Amino acid sequence: MTPVRFSRRHVLVRALALGATALVAGCDRLSRSEWFFQWLQPAEKLSQVTQHLLAPRASMAQEFSAADLSPTFRSNGSSNPSNPIYQALALNHFSEYRLKVSGLVENPTAFSLADLRSLPSRTQITRHDCVEGWSAIGKWKGARLSALLEHVRPKPEARFLVLYCADSMDEAGNQYYESIDMEDARHSQTLLAYELNDQTLPVANGAPLRLRVERQLGYKMAKYLMAIELVDNFEKIGGGKGGYWEDQGYEWYAGI
Numbered sequence: 001m002t003p004v005r006f007s008r009r010h011v012l013v014r015a016l017a018l019g020a021t022a023l024v025a026g027c028d029r030l031s032r033s034e035w036f037f038q039w040l041q042p043a044e045k046l047s048q049v050t051q052h053l054l055a056p057r058a059s060m061a062q063e064f065s066a067a068d069l070s071p072t073f074r075s076n077g078s079s080n081p082s083n084p085i086y087q088a089l090a091l092n093h094f095s096e097y098r099l100k101v102s103g104l105v106e107n108p109t110a111f112s113l114a115d116l117r118s119l120p121s122r123t124q125i126t127r128h129d130c131v132e133g134w135s136a137i138g139k140w141k142g143a144r145l146s147a148l149l150e151h152v153r154p155k156p157e158a159r160f161l162v163l164y165c166a167d168s169m170d171e172a173g174n175q176y177y178e179s180i181d182m183e184d185a186r187h188s189q190t191l192l193a194y195e196l197n198d199q200t201l202p203v204a205n206g207a208p209l210r211l212r213v214e215r216q217l218g219y220k221m222a223k224y225l226m227a228i229e230l231v232d233n234f235e236k237i238g239g240g241k242g243g244y245w246e247d248q249g250y251e252w253y254a255g256i
């Protein structure tokens with residue numbers, strides 16, 4: 001069980017203990033059942049019930065067919081990081097590239113692109129929605145982030161993944177970065193994508209590796225991934241709000 005789920009369950013347990021009927025009244029199936037409250041007493045059963053109530057977060061983003069693909073998938077934000085380290089990697093077709101995964105994990109690992117391609121993958125056609133008001137449908141293939149997590153083995157206190165990118169966004173050299181929680185990280189549609197529309201991921205769209213976290217807006221989909229750190233909070237990272245755009249005032253959870 002992830003710490004995130006635990007904390008939610010904790011909130012729910014507390015709410016029920018306080019007799020927060022409003023919370024339960026939202027759920028028809030339960031509000032009609034007197035027995036529910038009697039049956040609730042043992043802690044183990046409570047845990048099962050709350051798990052079930054929380055299940056909707058496992059919902060899937062809509063997927064499309066090949067006929068729906070946008071003719072081109074535009075680039076937005078950075079389109080070719082000027083960072084010399086990135087440029088040198090690109091010159092060698094990313095053969096020297098390593099994704100460093102560290103922080104609150106038992107098995108810190110540097111993954112080559114071949115390593116990432118050997119992890120269990122998923123291919124999906126989804127719609128990308130940018131806050132600036134455009135959308136595009138693309139076909140993504142990438143390593144399941146859940147599989148990478150199985151390899152690095154998060155410690156129980158890990159709550160978030162912070163994703164560091166190669167591009168700086170301003171004169172001060174502030175790097176693009178993002179963060180997601182363990183639940184989104186383990187979702188089956190969350191990928192470290194290395195292909196777009198059956199081609200190697202182009203530089204304009206985040207080569208060699210970018211995040212797909214399909215139930216959120218475009219700015220969460222960090223491109224040019226260089227490193228991932230597992231943390232229990234992100235207060236001391238960047239401006240402390242969990243992402244480059246979040247530090248400028250955007251929502252941290254950019255649910256669609």
Ligand SMILES: Nc1nc2c(c(=O)[nH]1)N[C@H]1C(S)=C(S)[C@@H](COP(=O)(O)O)O[C@H]1N2
Nearest residue numbers: 074075076077078130165176205218221223
């Ligand atoms: N590293 C990095 N990731 C980024 C951005 C960026 O500028 N730098 N822009 C974000 C925004 S606002 C969007 S909409 C998408 C755009 O992805 P695309 O270039 O493949 O269209 O990437 C997101 N990820």
Ligand SMILES: [Mo]
Nearest residue numbers: 130131218219
């Ligand atoms: Mo965006």
